[in-house]
Amino acid sequence: MYNLEFPEAHRTFEAWMTANPSDPMGPVSDAAAYLFSELDRLRILEGEFFLHDDNFRSRQRLRADANVAVVFQQLLVKADRLGDVVLVREPRNTNALFAKVLVLGLRSDYDGLIEKRYLSSLSATKKGRGLAEALLAIDPGYHDAWLAIGVENYLLSLKPAPIRWVLQLAGNATDRALGLEKLRITAEKGRFLRPFAQLLLAVAALRDKNHDQAKSLLRGLSQQ
Secondary structure (H helix, E strand, O other): OOOOOHHHHHHHHHHHHHHOOOOOHHHHHHHHHHHHHHHHHOOOOOHHHHHOOHHHHOOOOOOOOHHHHHHHHHHHHHHHHHHHHHHHHOOOOHHHHHHHHHHHHHHHHHHHHHOOOHHHHHHHHHHHHHHHHHHHHHOOOOHHHHHHHHHHHHHHHOOOHHHHHHHHHOOOOOOHHHHHHHHHHHHHHOOOOHHHHHHHHHHHHHHOOOHHHHHHHHHHHHHO
16 A cells, blocks of 8 residues: 555455454555545645645545545445444454544545545544544553544644634644654554654655655655
8 A cells, every 4th residue: 555556455455354354454444545545546645735735725625536435435434333343342452442543534534635624524633533542541552543643733733823722622632742752653663554654754844844854754765
């Protein structure tokens, strides 16, 4: 998936789901492959998109593939239900909790980047951060979960001060330094999301005109 080889990613995830039908990580991972294939097709994955705030302020909805959208939503629902089944039996199951964090993160990305439904995206982001905090209270070493906290804090910290104030009143987190700190944890120690966290840190460095740091991160990813 990181190499943008989405058909191969789908085959891998489908094989995992066949062998592990009760694991919510299967469908949520396949949903991620569908979402990122759309982001790639719509050219949202290009680094330049994330460097200019005007790209986010645009109210124009993008033309998502209708078939992909249906399958994507079905996979999210399936992963969410499987996670619920596991958590009924094992309320402290970190795998199921993390799958539900990913469901909310993917839903937030789709609503915000493609549908331009920003309130829905913010709501999913806040819920995902809350679940990530619950997961980390059980296992602080589940390093991938720190990304949900880091993303919310960093991205919302970029908003103008009056908007940040409103977001804070609504319960969203907007601490830029904390966001970068948590992204670094996943970038250094994450199991699944380490490359993604590194990409986000590279974008943050480019926004700060810290080109040496961005080059170092991107060079490492290129070598991997």
